[in-house]
Amino acid sequence: MANMNSDSRHLGTSEVDHERDPGPMNIQFEPSDLRSKRPFCIEPTNIVNVNHVIQRVSDHASAMNKRIHYYSRLTTPADKALIAPDHVVPAPEECYVYSPLGSAYKLQSYTEGYGKNTSLVTIFMIWNTMMGTSILSIPWGIKQAGFTTGMCVIILMGLLTLYCCYRVVKSRTMMFSLDTTTWEYPDVCRHYFGSFGQWSSLLFSLVSLIGAMIVYWVLMSNFLFNTGKFIFNFIHHINDTDTILSTNNSNPVICPSAGSGGHPDNSSMIFYANDTGAQQFEKWWDKSRTVPFYLVGLLLPLLNFKSPSFFSKFNILGTVSVLYLIFLVTFKAVRLGFHLEFHWFIPTEFFVPEIRFQFPQLTGVLTLAFFIHNCIITLLKNNKKQENNVRDLCIAYMLVTLTYLYIGVLVFASFPSPPLSKDCIEQNFLDNFPSSDTLSFIARIFLLFQMMTVYPLLGYLARVQLLGHIFGDIYPRYSGAACGLAFVFIYPSLIYIISLHQEERLTWPKLIFHVFIIILGVANLIVQFFM
Amino acid sequence: MEESDSEKTTEKENLGPRMDPPLGEPEGSLGWVLPNTAMKKKVLLMGKSGSGKTSMRSIIFANYIARDTRRLGATIDVEHSHVRFLGNLVLNLWDCGGQDTFMENYFTSQRDNIFRNVEVLIYVFDVESRELEKDMHYYQSCLEAILQNSPDAKIFCLVHKMDLVQEDQRDLIFKEREEDLRRLSRPLECSCFRTSIWDETLYKAWSSIVYQLIPNVQQLEMNLRNFAEIIEADEVLLFERATFLCKEQRDAHRFEKISNIIKQFKLSCSKLAASFQSMEVRNSNFAAFIDIFTSNTYVMVVMSDPSIPSAATLINIRNARKHFEKLERVDGPKQCLLMR
Numbered sequence: 127m128a129n130m131n132s133d134s135r136h137l138g139t140s141e142v143d144h145e146r147d148p149g150p151m152n153i154q155f156e157p158s159d160l161r162s163k164r165p166f167c168i169e170p171t172n173i174v175n176v177n178h179v180i181q182r183v184s185d186h187a188s189a190m191n192k193r194i195h196y197y198s199r200l201t202t203p204a205d206k207a208l209i210a211p212d213h214v215v216p217a218p219e220e221c222y223v224y225s226p227l228g229s230a231y232k233l234q235s236y237t238e239g240y241g242k243n244t245s246l247v248t249i250f251m252i253w254n255t256m257m258g259t260s261i262l263s264i265p266w267g268i269k270q271a272g273f274t275t276g277m278c279v280i281i282l283m284g285l286l287t288l289y290c291c292y293r294v295v296k297s298r299t300m301m302f303s304l305d306t307t308t309w310e311y312p313d314v315c316r317h318y319f320g321s322f323g324q325w326s327s328l329l330f331s332l333v334s335l336i337g338a339m340i341v342y343w344v345l346m347s348n349f350l351f352n353t354g355k356f357i358f359n360f361i362h363h364i365n366d367t368d369t370i371l372s373t374n375n376s377n378p379v380i381c382p383s384a385g386s387g388g389h390p391d392n393s394s395m396i397f398y399a400n401d402t403g404a405q406q407f408e409k410w411w412d413k414s415r416t417v418p419f420y421l422v423g424l425l426l427p428l429l430n431f432k433s434p435s436f437f438s439k440f441n442i443l444g445t446v447s448v449l450y451l452i453f454l455v456t457f458k459a460v461r462l463g464f465h466l467e468f469h470w471f472i473p474t475e476f477f478v479p480e481i482r483f484q485f486p487q488l489t490g491v492l493t494l495a496f497f498i499h500n501c502i503i504t505l506l507k508n509n510k511k512q513e514n515n516v517r518d519l520c521i522a523y524m525l526v527t528l529t530y531l532y533i534g535v536l537v538f539a540s541f542p543s544p545p546l547s548k549d550c551i552e553q554n555f556l557d558n559f560p561s562s563d564t565l566s567f568i569a570r571i572f573l574l575f576q577m578m579t580v581y582p583l584l585g586y587l588a589r590v591q592l593l594g595h596i597f598g599d600i601y602p603r604y605s606g607a608a609c610g611l612a613f614v615f616i617y618p619s620l621i622y623i624i625s626l627h628q629e630e631r632l633t634w635p636k637l638i639f640h641v642f643i644i645i646l647g648v649a650n651l652i653v654q655f656f657m
Numbered sequence: 658m659e660e661s662d663s664e665k666t667t668e669k670e671n672l673g674p675r676m677d678p679p680l681g682e683p684e685g686s687l688g689w690v691l692p693n694t695a696m697k698k699k700v701l702l703m704g705k706s707g708s709g710k711t712s713m714r715s716i717i718f719a720n721y722i723a724r725d726t727r728r729l730g731a732t733i734d735v736e737h738s739h740v741r742f743l744g745n746l747v748l749n750l751w752d753c754g755g756q757d758t759f760m761e762n763y764f765t766s767q768r769d770n771i772f773r774n775v776e777v778l779i780y781v782f783d784v785e786s787r788e789l790e791k792d793m794h795y796y797q798s799c800l801e802a803i804l805q806n807s808p809d810a811k812i813f814c815l816v817h818k819m820d821l822v823q824e825d826q827r828d829l830i831f832k833e834r835e836e837d838l839r840r841l842s843r844p845l846e847c848s849c850f851r852t853s854i855w856d857e858t859l860y861k862a863w864s865s866i867v868y869q870l871i872p873n874v875q876q877l878e879m880n881l882r883n884f885a886e887i888i889e890a891d892e893v894l895l896f897e898r899a900t901f902l903c904k905e906q907r908d909a910h911r912f913e914k915i916s917n918i919i920k921q922f923k924l925s926c927s928k929l930a931a932s933f934q935s936m937e938v939r940n941s942n943f944a945a946f947i948d949i950f951t952s953n954t955y956v957m958v959v960m961s962d963p964s965i966p967s968a969a970t971l972i973n974i975r976n977a978r979k980h981f982e983k984l985e986r987v988d989g990p991k992q993c994l995l996m997r
Contacts, residue, residue: 189857189910196917197854199924200715208712214820214855 190214245518248509252498252522255505257448257529259341259577260495262554264534265541267492269551271485272478273466273538277531279488284527286615286643287496288520293618294499295506295515300625310503311617318621327617337494342577347421348554349570349577351413355561358407377461379542380560381550425578443576447569448529454569455533459540466539476543486653493650495530496523499614615647698774702750703799704781705792709817709854710750713781716854717863717900718748719920746776746870768802775807779866781815782838784822784830784851793841800845812847813866814838820853827851860913864902871897871953873984874904880984885958888973891943892959895950915957919947937967948974951981 190210197208243251268276297314315323410416467477498505506515537555541548552558556573559566619640626632704710714720751771780799786792796814803810816834819827835849850862868874877895885893894912896903901916923933935948943961948971950956960970 185910189914190855192914192917192921193855196921197716199921200719208716208854210855211820 187216242510243508244510245514248506248518249522249525251505252502252519253525253529254445255501256496256498256522256526257444258338258495259345259573260491261448261451261530261533262345262556263491264495264530265537265555266551266553267488268534268538269478269548270482271488272480272482273468274480275482275485276488276538277535279485280492280527280531280534283489283492284496284523284530286646287493287499288523290614290618290643291499291502291519291523292516293622294502295519297618297621297625298503300622300629311500314621315617318624323617343418343421345554346574346577347413347418348557349574350421350424351411351417352556352561352570353567353574354411354417356567358411359562377458378560378563379462379546379558381546382552382557443572443579447572447576450569450572452529452533454565455536455540457565459536462540462542464539465541465543467543476547478548486650489650490654492530493614496526497614499618615650616644619643698746698776700746700748700777700779701771701775702748702779702781704815704817705783705786705795708781708783708786710781712854713815713817713852713859714748714750716859717902719900719923769806772799772802772806775803775810777811777813777866777870778803779813779815781817782834784816784818784834793837796838797841800842804845811869812842812845813862814842814847814849815862816849816851818853819851819858820855857909857913860902860916861909863900864904864909864912867897867900867902868904877981877984878904880981884977888958888970888977889960889962889965890958890970891961892957894957896947896955896957898949898953898955901955939963939967944970946970946974950974950978951985953985 194210194215197210201208264280268280270276271279294311294314297311298309312323312327315327317323319326467474468480469477470480473479502519506512506519509515509518538548538551541551541558550558556566556569561567623632623637623640626636702710702714749771778799780796782792782796800812803812814835816831819831822830831849831851838847838849848865850858850865852859852862871877881893881895885891894903896916901919903912903916919933919936922936926933935946937947938945941963943959944963944965944967945960946956946958946967948956948958956974958970958974
């Protein structure tokens, strides 16, 4: 298992720096920690389960290993005199960490500037991470805000969150006296706000996580329900779009909430007098009563996998899903054509006004849609050319905004308004397609698989579904806005103000501008509860 | 020597927490008496402050460094290490140079005391030093003192911390330094070595030094070869007792590694107030015995015939011991005089 290619030479006239602080001792083997955690080689005799093929360790590496072992016995742990300097030990890329269970993995080097990702990869990763399930709610958000307002709000929110993200990225550079290479944003918050900052930022992160889990669960139940229904109807050749308000052509679009006064469709409104089989099916395949529990059965085996990293291989499903959605939307738009009418303030039977006062609902959705602030530092760390970080961030945000705009505008514009009102657009726009529609069925399948591979915990899901019943409206504009409040608006601005104040560079315009951002964030959250 | 699935057994003697067990002299002439430095022969380890002497000593002699080696000031007094090696030699550490005028006076007044009875002078140069002129100046004043007080002493120069030099430049830089030092040392002769604690060169250098001090080394080797043939051993090696330095230069990696393993084991033993006496390593392919041999040495016997019982080999070693002790004693009680 030891795979030392240490016959390579160790060059370099590095200065042996005894003053360097070993840094926080954590498990992730940060390079600042590495010096005191060497030696680097465990001989086969110390590993519990040795494979039959014992790989050779080179003489050089073996001798160095013994030397380091011996020298470490000669001094106290606090004394750094006999710790091996970097140039005599193999580079971090040649080091392996062994688990007693026999597996080995390579060390990641976290040093600044050691990232291997080109700009393109970094931009793609940021885009991929930001593209979440909020994309399904953008058309609804535009509907709530009005078309023109919606577009403006999307662009403005994009810019605002971009600026705050920029603040997050730059927050570490304002501290010159400390070594911040290993810091994530909660560490920065801790530095400025003490432990309150650390815990509150973690709490807000958790809130967004729980919110995301709720969304995932709901969407998965939804997709599973529709998939099941599609398969059932396909097998039994039932066409159930007749009784629901829908368009009468080959591209059916339905309005599920037409008859039920605004609540999403929980059960199908179909009843078949003579078909007890279908009734049985309806009884056992209910969107909110039974399907979520079937979902438990589906997810439980997945959670018994030995290594959760298995699922990271399915990351590509996320990208594929989004691309497919784009294709789907384009296709439908081409088939359905554009139906836009511009009424500025007065709602009509089929259209919504251009400017509506429910636009905060859109901002609520967008705060979650543009949220990446808790991991942007880590994502940008691996950028090969660190000086291009800001540029890449801006490009990524631009791409994300364009994607959201594209999908939102197309769905909104192509929604067939003469028969159906724009008000019918659902919070999840796939709900507007009947379960018999093949293309959307495929989209649901993709998304279902993708979410299943992403779904981490199962623990509080039954409880979450309960909450969904209690609160009714389960789409977490609240959690998005709540954590968005802290991470996106308040913390970056506040930290910037404080650091400027410490350096005595705080000017009135900057102060006013950032306080305004904080007020916007607070307002965003409060207003969610009034809509 | 592979150590895969082998058992190690040791015999312990409870002699107290010392690194260096008292010498097994059967006649027990001196016992364990605090050496009077005025009479004992010395090995002087000198060099500028921060050149690596304390680390070097600690590594070679398996001494625990009890304090931070980054001292704020130079050593005021000579460090007596009480390490007896090669019989009656005592290692003295002294910081040379870099002191203020007070220290200079002290140095000059104590000079005769320091440089009398010196067997060996080991002078350590830091290869990264920026004050070459000053280094050479101090070196030369040491040499003058040696010439006055102990003209028979052997001089060794170690160009240390070579790992900080780029690999392709090491030979060049070392050759330059060696030429300079040779030139400066005339009429005395000095041997130069390049060393670093991060490879086997330190071990090699010290081995060369120490083995020049063992009397009758040629005769010892011939007898060892005979001994090996008689007991049907694959390999018989001698290690110096306190430092486990070995004369064999060919496979320095291997012997440095063995030496490090045993010294680490010695340190572990001493933590239990035991001292290391002997070790047997056995597996299906070979058996190796490390045992006290003469007053200055340990022996390592490697047998590739595992059917020969340990007891037989140990008896052989014990019997051979008497013979080799006599060989070492050729020159009488003061056994570490150099053969000229």
